[in-house]
Amino acid sequence: xxxxxxxxxxxxxxxxxxxxxxxxxxxxxxxxxxxxxxxxxxxxxxxxxxxxxxxxxxxxxxxxxxxxxxxxxxxxxxxxxxxxxxxxxxxxxxxxxxxxxxxxxxxxxxxxxxxxxxxxxxxxxxxxxxxxxxxxxxxxxxxxxxxxxxxxxxxxxxxxxxxxx
Amino acid sequence: xxxxxxxxxxxxxxxxxxxxxxxxxxxxxxxxxxxxxxxxxxxxxxxxxxxxxxxxxxxxxxxxxxxxxxxxxxxxxxxxxxxxxxxxxxxxxxxxxxxxxxxxxxxxxxxxxxxxxxxxxxxxxxxxxxxxxxxxxxxxxxxxxxxxxxxxxxxxxxxxxxxxxxxxxxxxxxxxxxxxxxxxxxxxxxxxxxxxxxxxxxxxxxxxxxxxxxxxxxxxxxxxxxxxxxxxxxxxxxxxxxxxxxxxxxxxxxxxxxxxxxxxxxxxxxxxxxxxxxxxxxxxxxxxxxxxxxxxxxxxxxxxxxxxxxxxxxxxxxxxxxxxxxxxxxxxxxxxxxxxxxxxxxxxxxxxxxxxxxxxxxxxxxxxxxxxxxxxxxxxxxxxxxxxxxxxxxxxxxxxxxxxxxxxxxxxxxxxxxxxxxxxxxxxxxxxxxxxxxxx
Numbered sequence: 001x002x003x004x005x006x007x008x009x010x011x012x013x014x015x016x017x018x019x020x021x022x023x024x025x026x027x028x029x030x031x032x033x034x035x036x037x038x039x040x041x042x043x044x045x046x047x048x049x050x051x052x053x054x055x056x057x058x059x060x061x062x063x064x065x066x067x068x069x070x071x072x073x074x075x076x077x078x079x080x081x082x083x084x085x086x087x088x089x090x091x092x093x094x095x096x097x098x099x100x101x102x103x104x105x106x107x108x109x110x111x112x113x114x115x116x117x118x119x120x121x122x123x124x125x126x127x128x129x130x131x132x133x134x135x136x137x138x139x140x141x142x143x144x145x146x147x148x149x150x151x152x153x154x155x156x157x158x159x160x161x162x163x164x165x
Numbered sequence: 166x167x168x169x170x171x172x173x174x175x176x177x178x179x180x181x182x183x184x185x186x187x188x189x190x191x192x193x194x195x196x197x198x199x200x201x202x203x204x205x206x207x208x209x210x211x212x213x214x215x216x217x218x219x220x221x222x223x224x225x226x227x228x229x230x231x232x233x234x235x236x237x238x239x240x241x242x243x244x245x246x247x248x249x250x251x252x253x254x255x256x257x258x259x260x261x262x263x264x265x266x267x268x269x270x271x272x273x274x275x276x277x278x279x280x281x282x283x284x285x286x287x288x289x290x291x292x293x294x295x296x297x298x299x300x301x302x303x304x305x306x307x308x309x310x311x312x313x314x315x316x317x318x319x320x321x322x323x324x325x326x327x328x329x330x331x332x333x334x335x336x337x338x339x340x341x342x343x344x345x346x347x348x349x350x351x352x353x354x355x356x357x358x359x360x361x362x363x364x365x366x367x368x369x370x371x372x373x374x375x376x377x378x379x380x381x382x383x384x385x386x387x388x389x390x391x392x393x394x395x396x397x398x399x400x401x402x403x404x405x406x407x408x409x410x411x412x413x414x415x416x417x418x419x420x421x422x423x424x425x426x427x428x429x430x431x432x433x434x435x436x437x438x439x440x441x442x443x444x445x446x447x448x449x450x451x452x453x454x455x456x457x458x459x460x461x462x463x464x465x466x467x468x469x470x471x472x473x474x475x476x477x478x479x480x481x482x483x484x485x486x487x488x489x490x491x492x493x494x495x496x497x498x499x500x501x502x503x504x505x506x507x508x509x510x511x512x513x514x515x516x517x518x519x520x521x522x523x524x525x526x527x528x529x530x531x532x533x534x535x536x537x538x539x540x541x542x543x544x545x546x547x548x549x550x551x552x553x554x555x556x557x558x559x560x561x562x563x564x565x566x567x568x569x570x571x572x573x574x575x576x577x578x579x580x581x582x583x584x585x586x587x588x589x590x591x592x593x594x595x596x597x598x599x600x601x602x603x604x605x
Contacts, residue, residue, distance in 0.1 A: 042524065044356035048260055052356050056511050059356030059499055061524040063515065072393050076526055081385035084533035121536075122363070155494070156360045159529035 004100070010142050011110050011135065012098050018144070019093035019114075022163045027074040031067060035136050035143045040064040042149040042165060051150065061151070062162070073162045084159040089120030091163055095131070108135040108142070114149075116165060122158040127151055127165065168194065168603040176596045177549065183556065183589050184549040187542035190365035195599075196490040199366075202602040203470040204229030206323045208332045210472035210484060211235060213500060214316040215352040217243065221264040221279070227486055228322055233308055234258045235318065236265075238279040245308035245320050246281050252303065268305075281305035315344035316351055317474070335421040338573040339466045342459045343476050345451065346440060347502030353482065354499045354514065360523045361494050362532055364539035366470070366487040369495060370591065372535050373473045373483065374426045374465050376582025377554065380412035382534050386520070386527045387411055402441070402512035405519065406478060408433025409463060409582075416582035417567065418555070419575045420590025424469030428582040429462045439479070439513040442506055454570040469594070474500075479517035491539060497521055497528075552592075555584025 001009075014033065021030040034040075042062040043052035052058035064070055076082050094115045101109040115128040134146035149165050166174070172195070175186035189195060203209075205228060212224045217237040225234040225248050232248035234257070250257050250270040257268050257277070267284065269276040274287035283303040286292065309324040317340060319329055330337060344351060362369065372378070387410035394404060408414040409430035416430040435441055440460055447456055458464075463477035473483040480501060486494040499517045501510060520527040542550075558579050563569070565578045576590050 044358060046355040047262065057507060057514070059354055059358075059514060060518055061358060061522060063518055066397075068393065068397055072389050073526070075392055076385055076389045079385050079388065081388070082526075083382055083530040083537070154359065156358070156523050157363075158523070159533065160524045161529070 007108070008098070008100055011100060011108070011133075014135070014142050014144070015095050015098060015110070015112055015131075015133070019095045023091050023093055025088070025163070027078065031070055031074065033144050034067045034070060035138055035145050036067050037065075038067050038070070038144055039146045040070055040149075040162070041147070042151060045154045061160070062149070062165075064162075070162065077161065077163075085161070087120065089118040089158070089164065091116055091118045101132075108137075109133060110135070114165070118158075118164050120158060125157055127153045127160070129153075129165070168198075169600045172596060172599045172603060176592050181553075181556065183552040183586070183592075185552060185588075185592055186548055187545070187550055188548075190368060190539060190542050191490045193490055196365075196487070198599060198602055199470075200229045200487065202598055204487065205231060206321075206602075207326055207470075208310075208319045208321045208329060209470065210317060210468055210482075211245075211320050212318050213351065213353045213482060213498075214243075214313055214318060215350070215500075215503075216262065219264065221266055222262070223258055223265060223268075224262045225258045225260070226484075228308065228320060229487075231322065232256060233320070235311070235320075236268075236279050243311050243313065243318060244279050244281060245311040246305040247308070249306075250275060251277070251283060251305055252286075257305070275303070277305050281307055315340050332423060333468065334423050334425060335419075335568075335573045335575050336425045336427070336466055336468055338568070338571045339427055339464055340474060342455075342464065342571065343474060343480065343500075346443070346447075346459065347504055348450075349503035351500050352503050354501055354510075357496050357498045358522050358524070359494060359496045360532065361488070361492060362535060363491055364493060364532075364535045365490055366485050366493045367591075367595075368535045368538055369485055369493055370426075370467055370470070371588060372531055373475070374418070374428045374467045374587065375585075376409075376416055376418055376428045376430065377585060378531075378534065379410055379430075379582075382530050383410045383527050385530070389526060390519075402437060402439055402509060403515075404434075404437040405516065406432050406434060406437045406463070409477075412583075416580075418579045418582045418584055418587040419568070419573075420577045420587045422576040422590065422594075424591050424594040426467040426469075426587050426591055427464060428587070429458075429464045430582055432461055432463055435461045439505065439509040439516070440502070442509050443502070458571050469591070475521075478520045479513050481517065481521050552585045552588045555579045555581065555586040558584060559586050 041055055044059040044061050055063045077085050095112050097113040099111045110133045112131045117126045129151040132148040135142045136145040175189050177184040216224050220239050223234050223236040234248045236244045238244050248258050252275050255272040267276045276285035278284050281304045283300040308320045310321040312329040387407040390405040414431040414433055419427040466474045471485045475481040482500050483497045523529050559577050561577050562574050579586050
């Protein structure tokens with residue numbers, strides 16, 4: 001097995017594991033896939049063709065800095081006190097067309113496409129888009145340092161939380 | 166029952182009560198009348214001037230069921246037209262915003278200028294037109310009235326409406342509190358979020374000025390930010406104000422007249438707010454009682470029938486586009502003082518994302534609650550929504566010495582945003598106009 005194939009296997013394994021953990025709502029295990037200073041970013045559309053480029057001074061749908069910010073979202077979901085999260089939607093993530101980018105050294109990246117079908121009080125809703133990941137080696141594991149989510153849908157029905165995309 | 170009697174019976178003010186028939190949120194005849202009377206027959210908010218800053222900038226949207234667009238003309242004025250080619254109605258402006266010197270129809274190539282005049286009929290010379298039909302016969306249909314107040318653009322498809330400032334009544338005092346936050350005015354930050362809500366537009370109108378729900382629906386938001394701040398050493402503007410969610414601050418609710426409503430709550434710690442770094446500058450320009458209203462109080466303003474202007478954790482324009490009795494499309498945008506420090510701008514955006522989006526941690530819960538009230542309302546055996554709360558503590562007009570500090574004389578006010586008497590103003594205005602409309 002070439003080094004490229006081995007890396008691809010590791011990246012795909014991580015992406016597919018993340019999808020499964022979100023669908024199974026294993027939040028604590030999901031959080032462990034992220035490095036402590038991870039960035040979880042879903043920019044807003046600024047026109048029919050363009051997205052926010054600078055997340056700091058532009059509008060985002062999600063811009064969570066640090067694993068602690070992901071923990072905030074999990075805290076709220078698990079509280080049972082969030083009106084939008086009871087009953088919680090079921091989801092299926094399909095992640096594919098994985099491409100490695102800059103796949104050498106400490107700065108490993110990948111691009112992938114996603115379709116998430118969710119089922120909740122609004123019935124079945126399918127949304128889709130792409131992911132851009134940056135990974136970091138930590139204690140022998142590949143962990144997520146940056147996850148940028150592009151969601152092509154921009155007229156939304158129902159809540160869209162970290163597990164709907 | 167004739168329409169006017171049906172409408173009258175939907176608001177029950179007998180025996181010291183104030184109740185609203187739940188059918189008001191789903192009746193298709195009511196909805197059509199509302200669209201005719203309020204959305205297509207009076208002033209509605211369309212956009213902020215910063216969205217069409219330069220000559221040729223356009224913005225397309227709807228007034229009620231009708232597609233329209235606004236354009237910044239070469240003379241600096243604002244044009245507004247039905248967004249349909251004068252020839253055979255193809256949508257003229259296909260994008261939400263952009264810039265154009267001429268608007269050329271993609272169907273047959275007719276072109277229109279910023280004044281709506283037709284400047285080109287493709288192959289006009291071989292068109293065998295009679296003398297009756299020339300370019301001057303084919304202008305775009307203008308929106309009857311377009312006017313702006315402090316940069317907020319309103320429009321009416323009906324010409325016979327009061328002057329905009331008269332229509333806005335006391336809400337101008339609250340719009341001023343936002344518009345005065347920068348000497349260079351306000352700007353809408355690029356980007357928006359639109360969501361389709363399965364609930365009647367009036368439920369959104371109610372929800373955005375519902376102080377009473379905050380300490381239940383948003384206590385989870387308060388708990389989330391409390392645990393965030395307990396484990397991380399966040400300072401300054403990175404902290405989140407949550408006094409209003411814990412329910413232990415001064416507050417109030419307003420009926421401004423003409424269906425316009427407002428609520429405010431004191432910020433337990435205004436140093437967390439993005440306007441705080443500008444406090445000293447503001448103090449040089451405005452008296453202390455005005456600073457108190459501007460900086461120390463979060464305010465949600467509903468401008469009847471389709472807009473919220475909010476200055477609470479962050480600052481927001483929220484517009485309502487009703488689609489059907491049980492469906493409303495809502496768009497939210499962040500509006501901010503021009504020239505504020507980058508740190509404040511970033512904090513404003515993060516607070517906006519935290520709270521005000523369907524991908525966020527508070528508006529998502531609001532929308533779920535709103536949809537639950539819509540669904541629950543179909544239990545017709547139970548007829549009434551109750552709005553009696555606060556009826557024993559209503560102050561009228563000049564009795565409101567607090568509002569007087571910013572020149573505000575409301576219809577009524579309650580010195581507690583948990584009180585629901587503000588909605589009486591909304592529903593009395595609604596009933597009066599709907600009965601009038603049903604007879605005309």
